[in-house]
Amino acid sequence: LERVSKYPKSTRYGRQNPITERWNSEEQLQIWRKNWADISNKYLELAKSESRIDHRSHKARGIDEQPTIYEGISARIIEKKGGVSERCELNRQIKEDNHILREIKKRIKKLTEAIKRTLPAAAETLEKLRSTMIHCRYVINFADKWKNAKTAEAARLKIHCDDYSAIITELKSKISKRKQKQDEKAKTPPIKIFRHKELTQAVNELSEQIEELRTKKNTILANLNTNNIQTVKTKLNDIQKAVPVMERHSNESKTKLGNAQKEYAGLKEQAQEFDTEELQNLRYDIRTGIESETISELQKIYGGSFIPSIYETAKSNGADHSAAAGGTQSRYGCNL
Known part of the structure; x- marks a missing residue:
């Protein structure tokens, strides 16, 4: 020993x-x-299972994907009841980031080979990479919108929690003082009429103040739509932890988007050997189908949290980039 x-x-x-x-x-x-x-x-x-456990971190294993966080039973219950848990929402964002990273790697590898072969393949690969950029922009815009909304919500919840804590502190102090006055009154001989009267008045005033504080406390809980302030504090804590993580994922998606844009520009330059107008027309012909696939993917990932207006903004930005990257007008009069 x-x-x-x-x-x-x-x-x-x-x-x-x-x-x-x-x-x-x-x-x-x-x-x-x-x-x-x-x-x-x-x-x-x-047990003849093909599954295996690797205790090492993603970094140690050379995996550049982000690990998900522990959700917990409370988060799963919230989701089961139709609500949106901050932790589950965060995991969906992480999975989406990883999905985009895998897609970009997979597509870049195939695109470089396919672009050299045929015009239809070139049109398809360019449209799929455009779809990837739209996908990235949606993730960035959604994360930023979520962060702004949750930051504002956290500020509102913190004000209510601080007010609630201040009221509870004052309420405990008033109750303690009233107890002291009541004890003193009980010990005061009845012959001391004026002291009895003073103590009675003090107890009554404290009782009124206590009731006012309780009303304020209940009003705060009603405004927060809860009977337990601890649930609000837990939600506030979850938001405060999730916001910087979502911010980091937004920045990571911006990096991935930048890489995809560079790859798009490079592939577009390689495609100059083809007839430009014919290539653009082929791209436009298949664009609707590929965009539908992108929307379906996002709806599958985000579920009820999918926001069409964010997708339209991402698509609009994507079209702007395509034009800036050397697009020309097709027979349909659209910049591609």
């Missing part, structure tokens, strides 16, 4: 003795995780 010092040295986890420091270290955590994964995989193999 090793003797534990009563005067441990300071570490990144606080003041710990060496034994506790080793037990609570990142290295020990990785050992525990590996052992857990090895045992789990052993039983998965015995």
Whole structure:
């Protein structure tokens, strides 16, 4: 056995003795995780399951996708009842970012090869990449709209929570004072008429103030549509945690969009060997179908949260970029 010092040295986890420091270290955590994964995989193999567990992080495994967060049973209950959980919404955004990243990689690889072969293939690959850019813009616009709305909601909830806390503090103080006055009155001899009267008046005034505070408290709860302020504090905490994450994903999607735009411009330049008008007309002929697929994908991902106006804005911006990237007018009079 090793003797534990009563005067441990300071570490990144606080003041710990060496034994506790080793037990609570990142290295020990990785050992525990590996052992857990090895045992789990052993039983998965015995069960003849093809699934395997990898305890390493995405970064350690060379995966550039973002991991989802833990949702919890409360979030799943909210979703089951038809509501929108902040955590589930955040996971949908993360999955969407990962979906776009995989699609961009897959399409870029195929597009470079396909663009060199046939005119119809060139038209299809360019339209699909345009669809990817629209997809990216939708994610960015949705995330920004969500962030702005939730930031405003969080500010409103915080004001109500702060007011509620102040009222509760004052209410407890008034109740305590009233109790003191009531106790003093009970101990005061009846012969002291004037003191009895003063204490009675003080108790009555405090009772009125207490009722006013309770009314204010109930009004705040009614405005928040809840009977329990803790649910509001939990929601506020979830929003405050989710906003910076959504902000980060919005920035990541902007980077992905920039990469897709560069790839689009490069492929458009390669396609100059084809008849420009014929290529643009072919693209326009298949555009409606590809846009419908994009809308279906977004509706599948966002469900009831899908907003058509955001999609139209994303599509409009996408068309602007296509024109800027060297588009010409087709026989339909549209910049592509």
